[in-house]
Every structure is written in structure tokens, then in C-alpha cells.
Amino acid sequence: MSKLWKPDNAGKVIPVVRVRPLLPPPPQAGVRLQPQHMHWQLGRYVEDLSFGPGGRGRRKRWVVDMEAEQHNIVLDNAYDTLIAQHGFIFLSRYAVVGTGSVPPSPTQTGLANEIARTQLDQNGSSNTRTITRPADGVYDINVAREFTETQVGNMNLTEWGFSPSGTSGENLMSRELFRDGNGTPIVITPDSDQRLRLIYTIRITISPLTAPASINIDGIGVRTGTFYVNGGGTGSIGTTNMTDLLLVDALVAGSTTVKFVSSGQYVHLFAGNFQVNALYSGTPTYVDSDPNRYVAISYQSYVPGSRQRLTNALTFGTTQANETIRSIALGIRNPNYWQRYYIGINFDSGQEFTKTNLYKLTIGEWTLTWGP
Incomplete structure (x- = not known):
């Protein structure tokens, strides 16, 4: 309640009382997109013997030679442009790697020197993801993307990112440098028989x-x-x-x-x-x-x-x-x-x-x- 004082025609001052009902706000909803983490693995497939009801056979087993987990930033490009075009679920469809060394900044839109991008997972399937719900209105969207020996073998990789687009260019939703477990930038050089796997998670919160x-x-x-x-x-x-x-x-x-x-x-x-x-x-x-x-x-x-x-x-x-x-x-x-x-x-x-x-x-x- 607020009071206003207003003079009447006779010059007297009389109180005017205005009562405003306390109403709830209009319907509104917001969505938060937050970076979670990226787990990278450098490894190779080796053949093993397997035994089962059908007899003896061969199978490929993934062997990790080097790995680390690291946090990252979501670029302004994601919030300002890409979400309005692609939504949230397919925002991290493609993994991207490059050889640039420029430190990451929210204003960036692409890698410093992109060399490859892929939407294939470790099984060779396209555009897959896993979505989990740790709490009401909270979703973790996880993608695994794997670069083949042909794409990254003998390359000096220093940077990575994710994008909803398969076209090379300024369309990344995230970008970072490869780092070790202590957060120090490093160079990853896969051998000719090694692959690089990026496992990336973003969190969506609706409220x-x-x-x-x-x-x-x-x-x-x-x-x-x-x-x-x-x-x-x-x-x-x-x-x-x-x-x-x-x-x-x-x-x-x-x-x-x-x-x-x-x-x-x-x-x-x-x-x-x-x-x-x-x-x-x-x-x-x-x-x-x-x-x-x-x-x-x-x-x-x-x-x-x-x-x-x-x-x-x-x-x-x-x-x-x-x-x-x-x-x-x-x-x-x-x-x-x-x-x-x-x-x-x-x-x-x-x-x-x-x-x-x-x-x-x-x-x-x-x-x-x-x-x-």
C-alpha cells in the first residue's frame, strides 16, 4: 500500500490511498545451458580372441594409451546464434579438432586452425547421444565422437570444440585447448594406428x-x-x-x-x-x-x-x-x-x-x- 497526498480545490491537503493487489508474475520460463566436462582418450583397437557358445572368434578391444578430463566454456556464439537455429539437443552434434594454440575466449566462433570434424561415435554410428535426467528439469546430454587414424594420425592436435553443423567454419558452440590432468595445454600427436575419442557433456536446466x-x-x-x-x-x-x-x-x-x-x-x-x-x-x-x-x-x-x-x-x-x-x-x-x-x-x-x-x-x- 502506498499513500499519495493531493490538494483539493479548496487548497486543503487530503490523503489519497492506492491499494495494489499482490499478484504473481506472468508465466515465464528460462533455460540454462552450462558446460560440464570433456573426457578425451587417445588409444587404439587391438584384436583379442573371444570364446562363446558359437566357438572361438576375434573381437576388437579399445585400449587407452593416454586420457584426461577437463572443463570448458560455452561460447557466446552458442547463446546468441546457434541455439535459436538448432535448439539444445543437437548443439554438440559434431566434434572438431585443430592445430591452433590461441587461448579460448567466449567471443570466439571457431577453432584457430581446424583440420577435422566428425559425428561418428565409437561404434561408427552417426549423430548419437545419451540423455540422462539427474533431477527434475535437469538434463545431461552426452556425446561420444571418435576421429579415425586417417583423420588425425601423425597430426599435432592442440585444440578441440563442438558444433551443431557439419560444415567447417565459424559455427562452434564450445572451444578449448587440449590439457592434461593439471590443466596445462598439451600437444596430442596420435600415431598412424591410433584414434582420438572425445566424450562431451553439457547440462540443460529448465526453471x-x-x-x-x-x-x-x-x-x-x-x-x-x-x-x-x-x-x-x-x-x-x-x-x-x-x-x-x-x-x-x-x-x-x-x-x-x-x-x-x-x-x-x-x-x-x-x-x-x-x-x-x-x-x-x-x-x-x-x-x-x-x-x-x-x-x-x-x-x-x-x-x-x-x-x-x-x-x-x-x-x-x-x-x-x-x-x-x-x-x-x-x-x-x-x-x-x-x-x-x-x-x-x-x-x-x-x-x-x-x-x-x-x-x-x-x-x-x-x-x-x-x-x-
């Missing part, structure tokens, strides 16, 4: 996952509720409980697979799917299967360096969403697993509102931000 929130709807006023980010279900990249990561990954890259959903249902996560809860007595249908309940999303042009993705305002026409609306959200559907992923607001009890065919409903822009 908040749930929080009190309010939203101002023109012609209706402020409505309060609970902001939420769905974080469960089966993902499409071979792991579980990563639906919130898939959603923010699509949003930051400006994917048009995202839809804006208005629902007469209270939605919540149950058994890996969005279902209606007991507060809704109608048929439990998925809200994004009804074209009258969603509109296609579109985005404002990304401003390089802004580190945020903004949608355009979204409008439900006179034939859409004509019901009592209890939640609104941005959502996508995974066609492989029939999962729905949402980021939005469930209105508090008594905060619902009813739309009829006499009105359109326009919701303002939504913003997703990211950074270190």
Missing part, C-alpha cells in the same frame, strides 16, 4: 517447473493460476521423462510443431500422459486432437544476441474455444509415442472464464529465455 502466476486477458482482466512445465512421459530420443526438454528445444528453435492450446479441462501429468483430472466431468479427450481448441503458433523474428524466443499474439476465432476455459498452454505432440508436452497455466478455482461465439480471444506474446 521454474511450477510457480504461481497471473495472466492479463484483454476484456476479462487478470486471472491467477499455476504456471507449469510438463516434465514426464517417454521421449522420442530413446530415453524417458524428457518431455519438457523436447518442448523447450522446439520452442527455442522456432518449431512450427508447437501449438497453442485452450482447454476446458484441468490438465495434469498422469502415467506418462496428459489426462483430465476428477475436476472435469466430461469425456477425457486430448485437447490437441480438437482443432477448435488450438491455433497454430508463429514466432517473431529472432533478434541475434537477444537470447529469447517470442511468439506472436495468438487468436482464437468465434468458432473456437467456446467453453469454460480452465487452462491455456503451448504444447506439442510426439507422434511416435502419442505424448503431449505443455508449458502453460492452470487457472485457480474461480478464475475460469467462459468464451462464446460472440467473441474472439487473443493471448499476447509468450517468451522463453536462455543463457548460461
